[in-house]
Amino acid sequence: MTGSANDEATLPLKVWLALFSNVRQIEWLIRTNLRESFGSTLPRFDLLSQLYRVADGMTMSELSTRLMVSNGNVTGLIARLVAERLVSRVADPQDKRIQRVALTPKGRRVFETMIPANQAWVSAAMAGVPRDDLVELQALLQKLKVSVSGAVQMHKAGEVPGDQDGPPWAAP
Amino acid sequence: MTGSANDEATLPLKVWLALFSNVRQIEWLIRTNLRESFGSTLPRFDLLSQLYRVADGMTMSELSTRLMVSNGNVTGLIARLVAERLVSRVADPQDKRIQRVALTPKGRRVFETMIPANQAWVSAAMAGVPRDDLVELQALLQKLKVSVSGAVQMHKAGEVPGDQDGPPWAAP
């Protein structure tokens, strides 16, 4: 009695549209505020936040994977951040193909001023939702992420002919 | 007993990160599949889906608002879709500032082949989540949207000095 047969088929799509709509609006807020308050952008912020979490930096590929963007994109983004002296990029002496990237002291300092502002923007956007609902929402999103990540992995595995013999997440 | 004092402050941020992560991955799936199956892109798809819902088309501003993208972006996107004969664009005879944009028969036909595919991709990504969880998730996302939309409206109102006398959503 909670839904027709048609709901069954379109329910995931409705959830997707609701997810997308929320993210699009929150992204708009963060992007606008980053520009107005710091003269920065969301891609830069995402990149800095990844580097902020680790002590000894990351490789370009690691960044590319974590941000789910192309390798070429990371190259350009890092080049601009290096030009702004927020990020350092040094070739690995052991393996000269690898570029190791890290926050500079300036980069760390700048990012730390952005953290509380970002938190305030997001909190303000969600201020109309009771705490309990947010707790529940987070739990459901965690469940969803498991399912979605599986689908992404499956798609990636299907595209690579030389990878048939079982990635770690596949059942034996 | 369900959380420390620190959770209280970071809870919205955690919800945001979970939202963002899910959307990023689902977007990746849709974008990849659109390319592989239809040689198309997500921005084009979003634009077509907006036009698909209305019978008599839309103005550029309306598209810009609904998609939450800049006016300049819509101009370029529409130009490419017009070149592909998926969309028609005609100047309004009453008000020559206005461009009225609509799907062509070809555009409608093409988009209709994309609908079931898109639904299948999203369903597959969410296949690991029980139906009841999806129902609840949708309800919570609807609540969130109200809060977020209010924050967006407030930000937009704050930026325009000539708009002090209350938009429709403001309390009287």
Place this chain on the structure above:
DNA sequence: GTCATATACTTTAAGTATGAAATGTATTGG
């Protein structure tokens, strides 16, 4: 050692996105 192959990254070309300024078109108050 040498060659094939894989890996890490960069470059390229096309497309997508932004904000600001410019353009052209109504509308309105005097």
Place this chain on the structure above:
DNA sequence: CCAATACATTTCATACTTAAAGTATATGAC
């Protein structure tokens, strides 16, 4: 009527993004 103002869109410069092709380096078979 007409200047001021508002509005819809485009243009411009720049930034971000992707897929695909290219470069350089490493690794392993032989």
